[in-house]
Amino acid sequence: MTGSTPSAAASEAPLDVQVLQTAASLENLAVASYTTAARLPFVVHGSGQLRALIARNTAHHTAHAQAFNLSVHKAGGAEQHAADARYAVNVRKILATTGDPTSLVGLFTELEDIIAQTCTRYAILATGGGVRSQFASVASVEAQHGAELLIVRTLLDTGRAESAGTAVDAVALPAAVGTAGIPLAVYLTADASAINEGAVR
Numbered sequence: 001m002t003g004s005t006p007s008a009a010a011s012e013a014p015l016d017v018q019v020l021q022t023a024a025s026l027e028n029l030a031v032a033s034y035t036t037a038a039r040l041p042f043v044v045h046g047s048g049q050l051r052a053l054i055a056r057n058t059a060h061h062t063a064h065a066q067a068f069n070l071s072v073h074k075a076g077g078a079e080q081h082a083a084d085a086r087y088a089v090n091v092r093k094i095l096a097t098t099g100d101p102t103s104l105v106g107l108f109t110e111l112e113d114i115i116a117q118t119c120t121r122y123a124i125l126a127t128g129g130g131v132r133s134q135f136a137s138v139a140s141v142e143a144q145h146g147a148e149l150l151i152v153r154t155l156l157d158t159g160r161a162e163s164a165g166t167a168v169d170a171v172a173l174p175a176a177v178g179t180a181g182i183p184l185a186v187y188l189t190a191d192a193s194a195i196n197e198g199a200v201r
Contacts, residue, residue: 026198
């Protein structure tokens with residue numbers, strides 16, 4: 001998933017306001033993307049577990065966007081209710097042409113990874129202790145989303161997307177499921193969004 005880089009013009013807002021606004025913009029993008037995905041025909045008429053995952057992740061991202069905007073307000077900045085402009089257009093285009101669960105899960109895996117990497121980096125950069133803790137907390141949830149999506153992708157690839165979750169089902173699952181969700185020993189941040197990418201201008 002690619003997108004244009006943000007304007008080089010620096011925002012005059014404090015660092016914590018900028019990173020909170022950017023984080024909110026990424027969460028807004030996730031909410032919009034999952035909401036669109038929930039209406040796709042192959043989702044509506046397909047896997048109940050995929051629909052449940054989409055609904056759960058939508059709720060998480062909605063809560064994260066609200067929390068980041070609350071922190072922005074407390075920090076004296078303008079709330080960010082728009083989706084991240086760097087990715088929004090391309091994500092909409094991809095969703096408009098996505099016709100199968102595997103492609104959809106691939107898109108969301110990439111999106112979740114960008115948000116997790118961004119929150120991980122911002123947890124180090126933010127100046128306020130409460131803001132750093134907030135980013136660390138959200139990063140762990142986004143990383144969990146990514147891990148779940150990697151496991152779902154493995155289940156889709158092996159024809160077991162509708163596993164009922166019983167002990168018998170667990171024994172029958174392919175061995176790859178056990179490690180699919182943890183591809184890296186160290187979480188990277190090279191794909192984190194720029195600090196002012198979603199800043200309100």
